[in-house]
Amino acid sequence: MYGSQVPRALYAGLSLISALTLSAWSASAAPAPADKPAAGAKIDFEKSIRPLFVKHCQDCHGPDAREGGLRLTSRKNLLLRNDSGEPAIISGKSDQSVLMHRVASKDDSEQMPPADAGERLTAQEIATLKQWIDQGADWPTESEEPKHWAYVPPVKQPLPKVKGTPRVNNAIDAFVVKKLQQQKPALQQAQLAEPARLLRRVSLDLIGLPPTPEQVAAFEKDPSPAAYEKYVDSLLKSPRYGEKWARQWLDLARYADSNGFQADQLREMWLYRDWVINALNRDMPFNQFTIQQIAGDLMPDASLDQKIATGFHRCTTCNVEAGVDPEENRVNQIFDRVNTTGLVWLGTTFECAQCHNHKYDPFTQQDYYQIFAFFNNTPLEVKQVGKSVTFDVTGPKLMVPLSKTAQQQKDQLTKERLALQKQLNQRQKELETGYPAWEEATLALLENSEEGSKVPDKIRKILNTKTDKRTAKQTKALNAYQREQDPDFAALTEQLNEVRQQLNALEPDTSLVMVEMDKPRMNNIFKRGNFLDKGAQVKPQTPESLHPLQAEDTPNRLAFAKWLVAPENPLVARVTVNRWWSQFFGQGIVATQEDFGSQGDPPTHPALLDWLAVEFMEHNWSMKHVHKLIVMSATYQQSSKITPALLEADPYNKLLTRGPRLRLSAETIRDNALAISGLLSTKMGGPPIYPPQPQGLWRHVGRNAPKYNTSTEEDRFRRGVYVIWRRSAPYPSFTNFDAPDRGACTINRSRTNTPLQALTLLNDPAYIEIATGLARRLATHGMNDGMTDRERIAYAFRLCVARQPQDVEVDHLTKVFEQELKHFEDHPQAAQKLISAKDRPEGVGASRMAAWLYVANILLNLDETITKG
Template identity: 35%
Template sequence: MGSQIPDEIDFNFHVRPILSDKCFACHGPDENARESSLRLDEEAYAFAPLDSQEQSFAIVPRDVRRSGLVDRIESNDPDFVMPPPDSKLALKAHEIEILKKWIAQGAAWKTHWAFNQPQPAGSGTDLHTSASTIDAIVSRRLAGEGLKMSPQASKEKLIRRLSFDLRGLPPSLEEIEDYVNNPDESAYERLVDTFLGQSSFGERMAMDWLDLARYADSHGYQDDIERSMWPWREWVIRAFNRNMPYDQFVTWQLAGDLLPNPSYEQKLATGFNRNHKITQEVGVIDEEYRVTYVLDRTNTFSTAFLGMTVECAQCHDHKFDPISQEEYYQLFGFFNQVPEKGRVDYGVEVAQPALPLPQSKIDSLRSYVAGLVDDQRQQIEAYAKKKWITKIESAAGSGKSEVNGFIPKGLLSWHALDHQVDHNTYPNTVGQHPAVGVNGPVLVPGKYGSGIECMGLNYAHTQSPKSFDLNQPFSISLWIKSLDGGIRGTAFSAFHPRNNTTFKIQVRSVKVLDISFSDERSKQKLILRTKETIPADQWVHVVVTHDGSLRGRGVNIYVNRQPKAVYIISDDLKRRLPKPQLLFLGTKYAIKDPRDSLSGHGENADPLRAGQLDELMIFSRALTKKDILALGAYDPIQSIRAKIDKSTTDHRRLFYNDLLHEDVLFREYTNRLREYKIKEGRTEEIIIKPTMIMQDMDTMRNTYILDRGQYDAPTREVAIGTPKAIKDFPSEYPQNRLGLAQWLFANDHPLTARVAVNRYWQMIFGRGLVATPGDFGSQGALPSHPDLLDHLAVAFMASGWDLKSLIKQMVMSVTYRQTTKITKVLKQKDPENILLGRGPQKRLSAEMVRDHALAISGLISDQIGGPSVKPYQPDGLWLEVASGNQSLRKYIQDHGMDLYRRSLYTFWKRTIPPPSMMIFDAPSREQCTIRRRSTSTPMQALVMLNDPQFTEAAKLLAQRMMLEGGKMVESRISFAFKLATSRTPTDKELQILVNLFEAEELSYASDQEATADLLSIGEYPLSKDMQRATTAAYVIVAHTILNMTETIMTS
């Protein structure tokens, strides 16, 4: 507010802001902080006598001289003046004059503007002479400031602005041409309707809603375990596209489970209130964190739908707004009825209550990822068959190679884990039973030849040798590799399904080995644990020997040929164990998915993660130390090469060994299969991991005021209720979240429609009519156009809460369609465009910056919904903040079209969100966010220049320039420029880019290595017949265009 004194003083717009800023801290709603008995936040107290004789008053209407408040604020006495000097809240001269003039004019008091029911716009002639009420109100306000609206933006700029605002994507060249060349006056409205009707509208709307709902794909806190909330996100997109009425949209999310006979979608919608952080950390106090979750839900509700900072009343009465601590906990009571725990147990990863996926969605997900795996396997097999003939001829050995070590006597079974053409089997070179892949492991370069990698719900099993007896002497030899130190789970197990007994070799989360024999019938166990951890990122030879005694002293563990000291955890086996019937690699004998026929005892599953295995051998005796030294030195590949006469199996082992270790392309193919298998495992975990939803307890939990907000300091019990200053909670409403939703959407509610309208105005115009969308209270900004805010709120309710109609009304206005050009007068009088004298100019959001590059390059995927994906990201970021052994310890990038999904679907890990989007001001999603900051930093330019996603987009844009942009350099550059900015370049701009192309083409023509490096970035292949140096030069031009400021602006 400027220093000019208005002719007519309005309490809400001129006086209350002064009192709130300078007086309420000591003379406001908070009883505990109040100095003396004076209150200036309520009319009755402000005008009440200050003494028992009723001789003195703080405010006497129309009598400035008798008003004690004036004496105080004008005093020069530091012991008398208000606010006191040490508060640092001294009133400015014009503020003192406003208060005096208000008193002189009668000190008219008004309820806080936001707590009054919104009123429709006036019916005066001036509101109906312009194209819309929006424009009439804006024009009237501008005229009052001696200003007028700006001319309309060009058609190119207008379609670009509209496309990003309604779809989050740039317009295509065809859309631009069709609109620009269409003289029909209704063309713009038809364009609006088209964009509102496209599925990308729902995705664009969901971007802001995910911020508000604090959506993430992980729990947060230290261990930050994965969660499965993407079905809720998918529902949000569908709801926006179906134009679900806003009152229904919010009601389902607040209380869909409480509706009569709630559907799957109604229950799913309540995931909104379970998007908060959840801890799995050992040692936390369960009730402390449960209360934290309820506080989060309460605060999110208030910020998102009331636009109020009620969290200030968590510890004490609100210092500025009429919300008591008691009212805060009455509101808290609505969200305090969930039968939840504060800490989710490890291995469970889902905080109940939760909703499983429907079978149709499960089948769809499985089919999609199975197709990726099968296609990649076929590519591997085709390549291997093509190489087979020539490799056979080169695999002959001379018989002169020296062979180190040997295989000791007593070998019962040897599983080399090498590849066969039948991809679901692994050769057993000694025994009779090949290992069968069940959700099979992935082929990787092994210690010798190939090995297998297990990453959760995948493993291999085989029949146990008939002579393998746990009650007799035996030895197990296995090579194990821990990837990035993250290995955990069961590497090997021998199992009898009927008697439920097992022997296993397990890597604990702290990287020590457990060797166990167990008899589930008697609950008797023998468990030994090594005192030392196993090393990371190298192959480790593990040998376990047993003398047949079933006693701790009869078991020895060797790591890299050295005996290891152990703790005996349990040693109480007293009965013989049945012979194993099945051997498992990668898990003990079950997997998590209870639908799997082999699961039997799924609750006991302990899948191996981040581990690779090779060369499993089983011996019928306890090997000696000399045996183990020889076995550790034995190289089976070297042994095969030394043979003069090789069997077909020998040739096959050598063949796949050479492919894996020497053939770069084959290794690339197998790495891709590995990534798809990881995705397959993740998909199975997603399938069995339900989505968290809301549900109330059978018996209502009592709610108490918490002293200073402390979970363990309950004081007085309170009933469910809402802040009375906003609106009473009618007794006929149900005392639960459904009743709260009914209260929120009552026709006379003063805030709901205003807050929603303001948020969508902010989305379209870049700034809300109330600049503080999360604070409509006394400390919040005043509305720039209060009558416009009220008009839109009333119209929104009258339309049946039709969101598309609301947004259409905004974008159809002349106010929206103005040019963004700022004149000297506007720059001087309204630099922030608060008065709306020019069109909205906004930088693209973090998601739109990336999606724009993907769209104009032709890379973007149009797939709607589904689980989150992991596009390119710098290596090692997740490991830097990883703790323990959670499944999200290491970032595993996706491939194929998942690299090019819209940014809305990028996996969101709370402790380290997508780095490029954070640099472009995306929030961490740890709390409700309804307004992102907008910054301009050097880091953003570095992302655009160096992120593989943008370089790859530039590469494919260059290809489009060459294939679709004509034959001339100028036409190709103009083609890309218009794709990126929605307009044709000027002659000067074009010449600069042509000069750049010519210089770069000369440079790359003389540097083949640099050309190869540039064109190798990204996984999407270029057409093979592209001239490489020329393509590289166009990549640089495309990259330059992508990095222009205009490219990342809406207009």
């Protein structure tokens, strides 16, 4: 009933009720309303009600619009709760139906349709509508809209037959080639990628690290399908696989090591990060991967790992700023859990239904709060600090038990601490007893100019004050000074501090987890999403538009998690394989990875998407199985070279006419550089690391900002997945390469190309350090084999981009090296300033190292080095 402008009543929160017709109705073709029926006569829907709906309601409440949460494409929709929390009508009770109140109202701000939306109902039409409702609102031609493709369970179609002899390695190729052959004119597959490029591509995709020059050379000698498959299998078995693929999942989980908001304090969550890496390396079936993260704590005899897994939904931001409303904070966290679950597993913009019925997809506000109810049984996650208005993070926290050896060590240290404390207390009593003598002796010292000069002026002043004139604070200061001067007390204190430090190092690791409260919370619809304005009460339930919850399951998070990964769910498998596909090819089969609804993009290869989804489920929800299928396909192994004809026919590679060519993610750019330089550490797990970054980035408005203590030794060079993630100040080079702050679920990172990125690679202290490592590697490579500098440059190319360099490339870099070498030989002080003594390997002078640094810097900054092609 609303026109092009939303009436002010909508913003006032008034009930927005009206009616409409099915999408096939046409106002121009609809019959005119019949005369006023006789009292008691049966209202003919087709003759009297349908034309009324067409005339007054179609524009604002039809299949293409859902103003006020009301879309009347069927009687079922007519009876749904709209944005006001009430249904448009109550069958048989026109006097209690808000629809009748709105169409009959004389108030311009309430009456429907509004003045700017069209002609209002006549008295005769109002009487007809009233009588129809009182008679039960019969809708004899009841029909449902056809289901959107994403809500129909996927089915494996037979593989299409293709013409000719294209490369068809598996089902993926059959679907892709068929699509190419259907184009006008028909398109062909691209050539196979060169062996070196293919090996580098698959290495970066599966483990996020480049192959070694030796691995590339071996594959170039035998680029057979069998050799390629053997290499792929080795990558899938590598522990580096979990580290690479955890990055994408941690974006979805909005994982970070801090709370977010202004007072962005650190918190322990790294055990969850390690759980994800280990689960991916074990190829945990995705249905179990899902269940454990959403409801691991509710599984029978839940293990430690299953409880840690629930950290997925403890990664929410937590506001601990002054004056925060704890309940509002808790509700916002539940909103985030519902919205994230919808995005990650269902590819659905659930947040649209937080305040009103979804405008385009079959999810109502009631559906939203029924899902909300599954997560709404958790305790507050902030606690007030004393009597102040500030808060700290609290809530369920799991403490990991110490190993038997560590516990024995802790018990022994505890005994030592108690014994030392006892000795210290005894010594303090002795000092208190001997205080008068000590004070007298100290006063005597003051008479001696040499010894007295060692006494601090503050203590001297107090000692020169008469005893009865001293304040309590002054007396306390004298006692403290007496203890400081006592060798026995000082020795005991030092021993006690050492033991305490050892005990602190043995404190058990902790991780935030989910738990259920014993007493369930009451659940209501929040009108307009306002937690203070509660509407109708609801119970935990899944959306009616999808498959039903199992009746025998207790309606809790565990039941909901099982419902998500039920084979009947039409969305989860599709959404998941589509997200993986995008990581390999740069875009999903459905480009809008976060939205599989009616406003999202349709799939480019629908049959392929469904085939992959069913294949995924049939093979025990194996992530590695799907990944191997993708990289073994001829489609994936195509060259990424593009011709003008292909650019015109398939500019965005939606038809997969060529292989993928994409800039690497922020973490992979760093990991790739570390591997090339030889600095990369393969140490796994544990607390986050602090690689070098510019000073002062963590200083910002807020209280008690944590310190950035730069890591040393191998921790400095560990993989990006382990880097500390503070939401208010993420690692700067990651931010410059489009990493999110993880304040919310990120389905797909953007890929930008900015001058800041080049400046980061050229000047960031961390990348200068990496370039120095590569320079050291090049300067010392083949030293005992008589290798020439030109051969070293060719080797450097193999390290950085896998392929053999062209002569012109080697010529250019050799010239650069020789020019820089001469410059630094003429200016040795400049070389020594650039290359510190610790960075100069034995037998290599500062000038040669400085020249190699220039070459290394160029190679690490090549577009080809930071691109998968």
